[in-house]
Amino acid sequence: MADDFNFKINPADYLGSDYEAFKTDMLELAISKPSEYFRLRKVILKRIKTQAVQDQYNIYYKLLTEGKSYTQIGDGSGSGFSLPKDANLAAGVGLTAEIEKAFVPSMPKQLVNEFALKAAKTIEAITDEAVEMLLPMNYRKIAEGREISKTASNLGFD
Numbered sequence: 001m002a003d004d005f006n007f008k009i010n011p012a013d014y015l016g017s018d019y020e021a022f023k024t025d026m027l028e029l030a031i032s033k034p035s036e037y038f039r040l041r042k043v044i045l046k047r048i049k050t051q052a053v054q055d056q057y058n059i060y061y062k063l064l065t066e067g068k069s070y071t072q073i074g075d076g077s078g079s080g081f082s083l084p085k086d087a088n089l090a091a092g093v094g095l096t097a098e099i100e101k102a103f104v105p106s107m108p109k110q111l112v113n114e115f116a117l118k119a120a121k122t123i124e125a126i127t128d129e130a131v132e133m134l135l136p137m138n139y140r141k142i143a144e145g146r147e148i149s150k151t152a153s154n155l156g157f158d
Contacts, residue, residue: 030139
């Protein structure tokens with residue numbers, strides 16, 4: 001627990017050395033084997049987007065219909081707030097069993113679907129942005145991003 005509040009910074013991480021090496025590797029891959037680069041991009045995009053979008057939808061669907069958790073909440077270690085998958089979200093906060101049992105929202109499924117799809121669509125945009133940062137469609141952005149970053153650092157604007 002004490003390490004959670006350690007403010008010592010790894011300079012290589014702060015300066016992005018490993019990330020720069022990653023971008024260099026990806027640029028090399030994109031230039032030397034574009035079909036492999038775009039295959040990698042497609043696989044990463046599909047996997048992360050499918051998982052993130054489905055999870056986001058399911059989280060809100062479970063909450064609004066059953067009042068339950070879709071996944072494990074917390075780390076399960078008992079050090080703080082933790083709930084197992086499918087637990088009543090009102091459980092474990094000192095409410096009476098009667099109140100916990102009453103927390104079943106039962107919202108109409110058409111309203112639940114509308115809201116859950118809105119949340120899924122939001123997370124989809126976020127995953128698209130994350131993948132674009134790592135593996136841009138226009139792979140030349142990798143090189144341009146490196147030059148902009150280096151120029152800003154050299155001028156003291158970072």
